Amino acid sequence: MRRSYIWTVLFLFIAVVLASALWILSERSISEIQVQGTGLHVYKRHYMFVSDDHSEQGETVFQAAQSAAQESDAAIEWTGQGLAASYTAAECMEIAAAARPDGIILFQNQSDDLSEQINKADELGIPVITLLNDAGSSRRVSYIGINSYQMGDIYGEQVLRVLDGASGDVLVLLPKTPGGESEGLLYTQLLRRVEEGKQTGQKIVFSTYEVNTMSSFDAEEDIRDVFVSGGDLPSVLLCLDPVSTECTNQALVDYNEVGNLAVIGYYASENTLQAIEKGVLAATLSVDAEEIGHIAVEAMNEYCETGHVSNYFNVGIEMITQKNIKQYREQKRPGNQTDTGGSSE
Amino acid sequence: MRETATVRRQDSIQTRLIGMIAVTLAVTLLVNLFIYRQVALMVRTIDAVFASNVTISELTEDLDLVQDHVYEYLNTKSSVALEGYYRYVQEYHDLIEQLNGKRVDSEIKLLEKNIRNMSERYLELADETVQAKRGRNVERYKECYTELEDLFHYINMHIEKLNSLQFELNSRNYQFLLSAMRILEVLSVGVIAALYFFCLLFIYLLIRTMIQPLKSLSIAAARVADGDFAVDIPPVGSADEIGVVTNTFRQMLESIRAYIERLRTSMESQAKMKQNELKMEANLKEAQLRFLQAQINPHFLFNSLNAGAQLAAMEDADATGVFLERMADFFRYTIKNTDGSSTLEEEIASVDDYIYILNVRFAGDITFCKQITGDPGNRRMPGMILQPIVENAVTHGIRDMIDRGRISMSVDCEEDMVRVTVEDNGVGMTKEQIGEVLSGNYHSSGESDSTGIGLENVRNRLMLYYDQEDLLTIHSDGKGMGTEVTVLLPGMNTDGD
Numbered sequence: 064m065r066r067s068y069i070w071t072v073l074f075l076f077i078a079v080v081l082a083s084a085l086w087i088l089s090e091r092s093i094s095e096i097q098v099q100g101t102g103l104h105v106y107k108r109h110y111m112f113v114s115d116d117h118s119e120q121g122e123t124v125f126q127a128a129q130s131a132a133q134e135s136d137a138a139i140e141w142t143g144q145g146l147a148a149s150y151t152a153a154e155c156m157e158i159a160a161a162a163r164p165d166g167i168i169l170f171q172n173q174s175d176d177l178s179e180q181i182n183k184a185d186e187l188g189i190p191v192i193t194l195l196n197d198a199g200s201s202r203r204v205s206y207i208g209i210n211s212y213q214m215g216d217i218y219g220e221q222v223l224r225v226l227d228g229a230s231g232d233v234l235v236l237l238p239k240t241p242g243g244e245s246e247g248l249l250y251t252q253l254l255r256r257v258e259e260g261k262q263t264g265q266k267i268v269f270s271t272y273e274v275n276t277m278s279s280f281d282a283e284e285d286i287r288d289v290f291v292s293g294g295d296l297p298s299v300l301l302c303l304d305p306v307s308t309e310c311t312n313q314a315l316v317d318y319n320e321v322g323n324l325a326v327i328g329y330y331a332s333e334n335t336l337q338a339i340e341k342g343v344l345a346a347t348l349s350v351d352a353e354e355i356g357h358i359a360v361e362a363m364n365e366y367c368e369t370g371h372v373s374n375y376f377n378v379g380i381e382m383i384t385q386k387n388i389k390q391y392r393e394q395k396r397p398g399n400q401t402d403t404g405g406s407s408e
Numbered sequence: 409m410r411e412t413a414t415v416r417r418q419d420s421i422q423t424r425l426i427g428m429i430a431v432t433l434a435v436t437l438l439v440n441l442f443i444y445r446q447v448a449l450m451v452r453t454i455d456a457v458f459a460s461n462v463t464i465s466e467l468t469e470d471l472d473l474v475q476d477h478v479y480e481y482l483n484t485k486s487s488v489a490l491e492g493y494y495r496y497v498q499e500y501h502d503l504i505e506q507l508n509g510k511r512v513d514s515e516i517k518l519l520e521k522n523i524r525n526m527s528e529r530y531l532e533l534a535d536e537t538v539q540a541k542r543g544r545n546v547e548r549y550k551e552c553y554t555e556l557e558d559l560f561h562y563i564n565m566h567i568e569k570l571n572s573l574q575f576e577l578n579s580r581n582y583q584f585l586l587s588a589m590r591i592l593e594v595l596s597v598g599v600i601a602a603l604y605f606f607c608l609l610f611i612y613l614l615i616r617t618m619i620q621p622l623k624s625l626s627i628a629a630a631r632v633a634d635g636d637f638a639v640d641i642p643p644v645g646s647a648d649e650i651g652v653v654t655n656t657f658r659q660m661l662e663s664i665r666a667y668i669e670r671l672r673t674s675m676e677s678q679a680k681m682k683q684n685e686l687k688m689e690a691n692l693k694e695a696q697l698r699f700l701q702a703q704i705n706p707h708f709l710f711n712s713l714n715a716g717a718q719l720a721a722m723e724d725a726d727a728t729g730v731f732l733e734r735m736a737d738f739f740r741y742t743i744k745n746t747d748g749s750s751t752l753e754e755e756i757a758s759v760d761d762y763i764y765i766l767n768v769r770f771a772g773d774i775t776f777c778k779q780i781t782g783d784p785g786n787r788r789m790p791g792m793i794l795q796p797i798v799e800n801a802v803t804h805g806i807r808d809m810i811d812r813g814r815i816s817m818s819v820d821c822e823e824d825m826v827r828v829t830v831e832d833n834g835v836g837m838t839k840e841q842i843g844e845v846l847s848g849n850y851h852s853s854g855e856s857d858s859t860g861i862g863l864e865n866v867r868n869r870l871m872l873y874y875d876q877e878d879l880l881t882i883h884s885d886g887k888g889m890g891t892e893v894t895v896l897l898p899g900m901n902t903d904g905d
Contacts, residue, residue: 070617071431074610078435081599082442088595089446092588093453106511109518138511140518145573146565158562161529162522165511187529 108137110363111159114170115152118305119332120352124170124194127356135364139168156180160187166363169203170194170355177201190366194355205362207355207376211248214348214380218249218327219256221346221382222267222299225325230266231298233257236286236307239273246303253301270297274307286310290318297324299345305330308347312338331383331391339388346384349391354378419647421618428614432607439603443596450589457581463506464571468564470500471527475560478534482541482553493538497531504528516577519570523563530559622650625657637665688872691865710739731768734761742792749873750791752784752819752826752897758795759817766802774802775814782821789826789897790873796866797830797893805834805891826897837884837891845882863893874898 112128114121125141132139142155142162150158152171159167160183167184169191171177178201181191185202197206222233235253237246254269261267272289275281286307290296302308308328312335315321321343328335328347338344358376366372383391477493480486504527508520533556540549621644631639641658644651713736720729738761741754756778763776776798798815806813813834820827837845845863867880876898883892 070610070613071428074431074606075435077606078439078603081602082439085443085446085592085595085599089450089588089592092585092592093449103517104513106513109511109521138513138518140522146569148561148565154558154562157558158526158566161526161559161562163525163529164522 106136106138108135108165108364108367110137110139110166110168110360111162111164112139112141112168112170113143113152113155113159114141115155116170116305118309118330120305120330120350121170123352124356124359127353128168128360129356131357131360135360137165137360137364139360140164142167153177153180156184160184160189163187164189165367167191168194168359168363169198170359171196171198190363192359192363192366192372194359195350204366205372205374205376207358207362207378209350209380210377211246212252215249215252215254216256217348217380217382218301219253219260221327221348221384222253222257222301223260225299225327225345226261226265226267228262228265229298230264232268232270233299233301234289234297235269235271235301236274236289236303236311237271238304238307239275249303274304282306283310283313286314290314290320296320300324300326302326302328305332308332308335308344312344315343327382336383336388336392339383339385342385346382349381349383351378351380416647419651421648421650424614424618424648428611432610436603436607439599443592443599446592447589447596450585450592454582454585457578457585461571461574461578463503464567464574467500467503467507467523468567468571470496470503471530471560471563471567474500474531474534475556478537478553478556481538482549485541490538493534497534500527501531516570516573519566519573523566523570526559526563526566530556530563533559618646618648618650621646621654625650625654628661629657632661637661637668684872684875687868691868691872694865707743710736710743713739731765734764737761738765742795744791748791749788752787752789752821755789755791755794756780756784756817756819758792759798762795762798763815770810773810773813774806777814777816779816779818780821781819784819784821784826787821787826787897787899789899790869793866793870793895794828794830796863797828797895800863801830801832801834801891801893805832805836807834809834824898826899828895828897829892830895831890831892833890835891836887836889837882838886842882842884846880866895870895 110128110132112125114125116124125139129139142159143150152169156167156169156177157180160180167189169177169181171193176198178198181193181198181201181203184191190204191201192205192207193201193203194206195208197203197208199206235250237250250271257267257269272285274285287310289300300311302311308326308330309332311326311328315324315326325345326343328338328344329350330352331347331349335344335347339347355378358378362372362376381391473496474493477489477496480489481493504524507524508517509524510517510521512518512521533552537549537552537556540552624641628639628641639661641654641661643658644654713732717729717732717736720726720732738758741750741758741761744750760778763774767774767776794817798817801815802813806815813832815830815832817831818827818829820829846867847864863880863882870879871877874897879896879898881894883894884890
């Protein structure tokens with residue numbers, strides 16, 4: 064009798080074990096589905112990143128901003144990404160404002176005037192921070208970017224170094240923008256620095272060429288024209304935006320002009336750095352995109368928490384040549400990055 | 409026995425079998441139901457997964473309707489359009505309420521939040537547009553409508569993205585669920601198969617547990633049928649019919665064993681009794697044979713002696729008359745008591761008669777002393793015990809010294825025992841002779857005038873009568889030292905009974 068009970072209990076135990084195994088498996092499967100909707104982390108803040116720069120620079124800035132946002136318990140989205148239609152920065156600003164995030168970080172490569180959109184966002188109570196291209200007349204809460212004066216100075220210095228006392232003509236590829244205040248300031252300082260630094264008898268002639276970086280594919284066509292127009296190529300070619308730099312780099316190779324002219328680019332993308340190492344490009348101006356992204360989020364956090372933030376954050380720039388490229392790469396290697404920190408003004 | 413034969417309902421095989429089948433069926437049913445529930449749950453989850461896409465489609469439809477009605481109202485200012493506008497605004501508002509409004513760590517959820525906020529802005533703007541139209545502020549409503557159109561477009565793009573992301577996620581979920589379903593299917597089959605196996609094992613083990621005592625019982629019964637009653641049946645713990653039958657069989661076997669033992673003891677006892685009876689019969693036959701050997705017809709002699717006594721009375725020969733009368737008494741007693749019991753008193757009287765006859769024969773030379781202590785009463789004892797002892801003392805002890813011979817008999821009557829001692833001062837006996845006499849191997853010559861009953865016969869009859877040995881003992885210090893024969897007669901005084 065007692066043995067019968069033991070068998071019964073054993074049998075029931077086995078049945079329960081089998082059913083439990085089945086239950087655990089199915090419940091786990093179901094819970095993995097449900098986890099998509101529930102139990103997710105809720106962020107403290109939600110920012111929107113608006114940018115018309117889809118180059119490596121833009122990506123780096125966004126990734127750095129994302130990383131900084133994660134650290135400060137905030138979510139950041141790139142407005143307009145993944146939509147069926149592509150939108151301009153102005154349209155993205157409208158979208159971002161309508162979505163009512165806690166803040167908008169505007170990284171505008173072209174110098175479109177988005178003051179109206181910035182003001183509209185401000186009216187809706189959404190603070191806007193601009194990166195690299197400022198909208199000084201708007202009600203943006205802060206600007207993080209490069210000092211145009213300093214930039215012109217460094218470019219001028221590099222032009223003198225490239226020409227090394229020889230005479231030559233310099234072609235500056237200016238992005239075609241409606242405003243172009245910053246480029247104007249940069250160009251003026253460039254001229255001033257070269258004028259001050261050139262040697263006696265050294266004749267340096269400056270000319271400009273507008274590159275349409277606002278619409279897709281036009282920049283490459285414009286730069287191609289420089290190489291195939293039949294005219295003499297300049298001694299030095301200055302690029303002031305990443306797209307022009309990339310296009311020029313490719314054109315030098317395509318038209319077999321490597322070594323025939325010195326190209327000073329903008330932004331240290333991997334392609335550009337490799338071109339410098341190979342001697343295709345003479346130098347490039349490095350802007351610390353990661354620093355920009357970090358500072359942008361930190362500034363936005365500060366504004367959201369305190370209601371005010373510094374009006375302007377300066378980001379460090381550096382000219383990379385064949386001489387210091389190894390050192391630069393060493394610095395940028397993961398783990399060796401030093402916190403440069405933006406200087407606010 | 410009646411109690412053990414009763415099986416409680418909960419212990420019966422029927423109940424246990426029904427219970428076993430019920431348990432296996434219930435477990436199988438429950439596991440099947442459980443599997444069915446899990447499958448149904450998964451199917452419902454798959455349905456729920458795609459339900460989100462349906463909601464998104466409704467969102468687009470309602471947004472289109474709101475936009476259409478705003479346009480129609482602005483175009484026609486019709487009250488129908490306005491009414492429709494308000495209805496769809498409400499519907500759309502209800503729908504966007506279901507969307508996520510938190511800053512959740514999920515692309516889809518953040519997109520939902522954006523759509524919700526954009527939609528709220530859209531509804532605000534739509535309301536502003538309608539109000540401007542009502543207020544005939546042409547410039548304002550046109551401006552608002554342009555903005556509204558842009559927003560409508562943006563929202564649609566975002567809804568499309570949400571739909572796409574949701575579909576992508578749902579497809580992943582669907583694929584995941586599908587693979588989980590396949591695993592569940594395989595596992596379910598495995599579980600059912602394992603359950604079936606364990607059901608069989610469970611039934612086999614339970615039935616074996618139930619049947620095992622029955623098998624043992626059948627083997628034991630077969631051995632019993634072959635006559636082996638020494639078979640050992642282990643006790644059964646179960647209280648079912650088999651347990652009851654086994655235990656009852658065990659008890660029955662034990663009863664049979666006890667009965668056989670009793671029968672054997674009884675038969676042994678009967679055999680012993682029969683043997684005793686035969687022995688007694690043999691002794692009596694021997695005594696009777698001795699009588700026949702003496703060639704005396706006791707009845708004839710007795711009748712003749714009576715006739716002699718009457719004749720002596722007629723002739724006034726008193727001494728002869730007394731002699732013949734005592735002879736007659738002696739022989740009457742002898743005839744009466746050789747095959748039965750007598751009283752101690754009659755025995756003593758028989759000894760007196762015998763001594764009187766001998767003294768007549770031997771002219772009063774035998775000195776006989778008799779001492780009786782206590783009351784002999786009516787104590788029963790086998791007949792013809794004391795006379796042969798006294799006769800033995802005369803014939804063997806003092807035969808050759810009649811003139812000097814002396815025989816003394818003492819009867820010591822106690823409450824539960826009578827001690828009779830017959831002592832002579834005759835030739836005495838050696839130890840060997842005593843042993844031979846007691847064992848019946850002693851044969852002496854010249855017994856022609858004895859009554860024919862030896863001491864061995866006396867001893868045997870005492871043993872058979874009292875079922876006790878050593879009631880007759882002989883003591884002698886050797887040749888010429890006389891002999892002492894002691895008879896112990898156990899038993900209470902039955903005087904007065």
